[in-house]
Amino acid sequence: MxxxxxxxxxxxxxxxxxxxxxxxxxxxxxxxxxxxxxxxxxxxxxxxxxxxxxxxxxxxxxxxxxxxxxxxxxxxxxxxxxxxxxxxxxxxxxxxSQHHHHLICTKCNRVIDYTEFVDDEKEFLRRAEKGLSAKYKFDIKDHLIQFYGLCDKCRNKK
Amino acid sequence: MxxxxxxxxxxxxxxxxxxxxxxxxxxxxxxxxxxxxxxxxxxxxxxxxxxxxxxxxxxxxxxxxxxxxxxxxxxxxxxxxxxxxxxxxxxxxxxxSQHHHHLICTKCNRVIDYTEFVDDEKEFLRRAEKGLSAKYKFDIKDHLIQFYGLCDKCRNKK
DNA sequence: CTCCTTATTGGTAATGGTTTCCATTATCAA
DNA sequence: TTGATAATGGAAACCATTACCAATAAGGAG
Incomplete structure (x- = not known):
């Protein structure tokens, strides 16, 4: 071990x-x-x-x-x-480790990991990759998904 | 005009x-x-x-x-x-301009724009943003989706 | 265990895209 | 036309990362 x-x-x-x-x-x-x-x-x-x-x-x-x-x-x-x-x-x-993506606060640069919606995401990615590979003859190896916005602390500040 | x-x-x-x-x-x-x-x-x-x-x-x-x-x-x-x-x-x-994302070749750095699958994507993003906003109290303003891989020229080179 | 090849090391200098500084110039409202 | 001040360009600063190089240490051979 x-x-x-x-x-x-x-x-x-x-x-x-x-x-x-x-x-x-x-x-x-x-x-x-x-x-x-x-x-x-x-x-x-x-x-x-x-x-x-x-x-x-x-x-x-x-x-x-x-x-x-x-x-x-x-x-x-x-x-x-x-x-x-x-x-x-x-x-x-x-x-x-679980596959995950990130929420990034554009104000304080805090980064939140999330693993939710991976099933939704998997399905979306599967279809997108399949379609894009075929159309552009592009061999997709990896992807990047990030969301930007304001975290709970920053959204309440003026 | x-x-x-x-x-x-x-x-x-x-x-x-x-x-x-x-x-x-x-x-x-x-x-x-x-x-x-x-x-x-x-x-x-x-x-x-x-x-x-x-x-x-x-x-x-x-x-x-x-x-x-x-x-x-x-x-x-x-x-x-x-x-x-x-x-x-x-x-x-x-x-x-149409909302679009990018395929990026990790070998030659070529970038391909695509606008396909926006409906799929919209649906996925709508659900993800809704769920993530609620769970993390995160105010999502923007997102980034990119695919990495080999373009048709590079995938055929040794 | 010792020797020897060679991967690894740390400090420093270099790199390269982007920003800052500042004295000069140009915009445009009055 | 004039004056307040925004905008400019060139050089220097910035800063994360990389390259360089002489000194060190890992670990297989013996």
Missing amino acids: PRGNGRGPVWWHGHFRGCGYRITSGREAILGVLTGADKHLSAEDIFLKVHRLNPAIGLTTVYRTLEILVSLGLVSKFDFGDGRARYELAQKSDFS | PRGNGRGPVWWHGHFRGCGYRITSGREAILGVLTGADKHLSAEDIFLKVHRLNPAIGLTTVYRTLEILVSLGLVSKFDFGDGRARYELAQKSDFS
Whole structure:
């Protein structure tokens, strides 16, 4: 069973080994932060948290490790339009994280995850992808759906 | 009837005046380029075209004017994830442009507009927005839907 | 365990799109 | 025509991200 509590091999070691990547203390720390995070973090957020655990780890390493993790599909990268990317574990431990999208407050930049309406969405996406693939000979690999507006706090402010 | 052929007032003059903005030759040129464009242009694209009409107009003015146009809702700003924003007239002359979304090729960055499936989409969005607004007390103002994949040219390359 | 190849590292400099600054110029209401 | 002030352009600043490079460390071979 995968563990993340220090010494022994953890769930992601296999993914790294299998691709020829080495296990380093920097990568351990970064994965540790991502595993413990409950929301999308920017590279700098991650750097600051990692820095508290191990001040020797540099921002460059954070970016490089995140790039690897995204390419391995272990981490998802999001763009909320505020000029900095956010990162989030794509799977936690054994469990695949649920597919979800985001509500983005255009005033305070708060981001709310939602997993509702996935059935509606699945059906819509299935039809759209099928139709668009055929019409434009486009091989659709992924999609992005985001809603923008005002969160409950901001909508009540003048 | 709105015109865009040089001397007299054109369709957007009223929008500018109404907000206290002045009509300048730079803004005329930029709006002219946008009106004549048939696809999303980057700020630099617009600058280069404007520069051919009037070399005195600087890149800064292009950015500033685009910011105003977006804030007035006359121009839409898109982020296709390649690090530069794209701009497109939100309405052409009297006609509202059709609501559309984008297929983005992750290999060559080509962008295909599509207006298909808007009925499906409208229905899906209507339900999603209604449900999400209620559940999260989120006042949804806008949405973003994009599909990523390989265009017909790139999918056939190794 | 030790050695050796080479992936990885951190700090710094560079990148590139976008913004800010500021002195100069142009718009347009009076 | 004039004056208040919005708009301008060019250069510098900004800022997240990337490239570079000499120093370090992971981990397989022996």
